[in-house]
Amino acid sequence: MFERFDRPVRCGAGHLFTTIWVPLASAKAVRLGDHRFQRCPVGRHWTSVWPLDPANADPAELAQAAQVHDIRIP
Numbered sequence: 001m002f003e004r005f006d007r008p009v010r011c012g013a014g015h016l017f018t019t020i021w022v023p024l025a026s027a028k029a030v031r032l033g034d035h036r037f038q039r040c041p042v043g044r045h046w047t048s049v050w051p052l053d054p055a056n057a058d059p060a061e062l063a064q065a066a067q068v069h070d071i072r073i074p
């Protein structure tokens with residue numbers, strides 16, 4: 001369902017999408033501990049996002065997050 005560094009996340013406005021969450025290195029977002037600041041492809045706004053825990057998240061939310069992926073870095 002998700003590739004190695006893909007993580008389902010929830011933005012500050014409640015949007016669900018998938019983004020690339022690379023440990024220790026990220027060229028596209030500002031890391032702020034357990035969340036980070038980046039552009040949300042759903043609401044098309046800048047926001048803080050938090051990763052969903054696939055083990056505890058609602059399966060319906062994970063499915064929704066899997067449907068939207070932000071732009072990949074080659």
Ligand SMILES: [Zn+2]
Nearest residue numbers: 011015040043
């Ligand atoms: Zn959003």
